């Protein structure tokens with residue numbers, strides 16, 4: 001069957017879904033809350049099943065054109081001197097050949113270019129109500145229109161409105177991993193930070209990383225432990241980050257001084273979404289809305305693209321049976337998404353250890369990573385071939 005689909009969200013999951021459904025002969029309408037494409041973001045490693053899907057969907061060349069080179073990883077002490085460095089060749093070997101480093105916003109840009117002429121995208125619009133029966137799903141939008149379709153895809157991220165409207169309140173599905181994340185882009189590297197490198201300091205349950213993304217720009221990346229994520233969220237990045245990093249040395253004061261000038265700051269609790277079934281009737285969730293694996297696992301973009309590709313394939317295979325397609329799609333994808341969620345939960349304790357002994361233990365395999373047998377072991381442990 002081919003029909004009409006409403007896709008909520010023009011992120012990586014939503015735009016990939018629109019592209020794949022369009023290629024399968026569907027007519028998607030994309031509804032996005034933001035007034036335009038959100039170009040902002042952080043650098044991600046794009047690999048695994050999403051890389052293969054991107055190749056099938058014809059967007060791999062575009063992604064490769066925008067890829068940023070792998071960088072050295074430099075671990076610093078609070079005074080800024082180097083503790084140890086992992087050369088980029090080792091980083092590349094760890095990531096494997098079918099993998100690229102790219103800004104999140106650039107993945108969206110490539111997808112947007114691939115769909116913009118072929119798919120209607122309504123910006124500054126959100127869903128207000130959803131009704132469905134055996135024949136169709138009806139969505140009332142904030143622009144006052146009511147749109148009827150054969151399928152509604154909720155690709156509206158971690159705080160999905162589609163999930164809230166159809167599946168239930170967010171708290172039911174939220175699993176906190178006890179950390180906050182903040183990211184913003186800066187013009188120019190802070191003083192003394194190495195070029196062409198990702199430099200980081202972890203101390204007292206907090207990590208600050210400076211990721212050089214080329215063209216003189218870098219991403220400042222904050223990740224810290226907390227047992228009160230809601231209070232941190234209520235305070236917002238402008239109060240929470242300076243408080244959490246108050247006595248951190250290195251470039252923390254210089255980076256924090258630029259926080260108020262940043263174009264946009266991504267700030268959120270690191271939490272997964274555990275949703276027992278990803279579809280209800282003709283409504284399906286995809287991407288972070290359905291399974292958010294978190295940055296600890298690091299495969300969110302990849303799962304979003306692969307999920308879209310497999311969804312298109314399932315709809316092609318099942319003809320008129322939309323529910324059958326959604327259920328076989330979920331059966332195929334769920335084991336992989338759950339493996340990545342487990343990986344995220346395993347890795348969280350290693351991310352910003354509060355105690356120096358754990359930090360030393362965490363860093364030990366990284367220091368040894370330059371040795372080929374260790375690289376091989378790490379690849380298997382971190383599911384980097386996944």
Ligand SMILES: Cc1cc2nc3c(=O)[nH]c(=O)nc-3n(C[C@H](O)[C@H](O)[C@H](O)COP(=O)(O)OP(=O)(O)OC[C@H]3O[C@@H](n4cnc5c(N)ncnc54)[C@H](O)[C@@H]3O)c2cc1C
Pocket residue numbers: 008009010011012013014031032033034038042043044045046047104125126127155156157158159160161162181183286287288289294295298299300301302303304
């Ligand atoms: C710091 C960080 C580092 C990461 N590193 C990696 C990595 O190395 N590798 C990797 O693969 N992944 C990584 N990820 C994860 C990855 O970025 C996400 O999993 C991926 O972008 C998910 O995309 P999405 O489209 O599901 O959600 P989102 O990117 O959140 O997109 C949702 C879209 O829906 C829109 N929207 C939201 N609400 C509404 C509404 N009510 N109505 C209409 N539109 C709405 C939003 O504006 C947005 O455009 C990282 C994530 C973070 C935070």
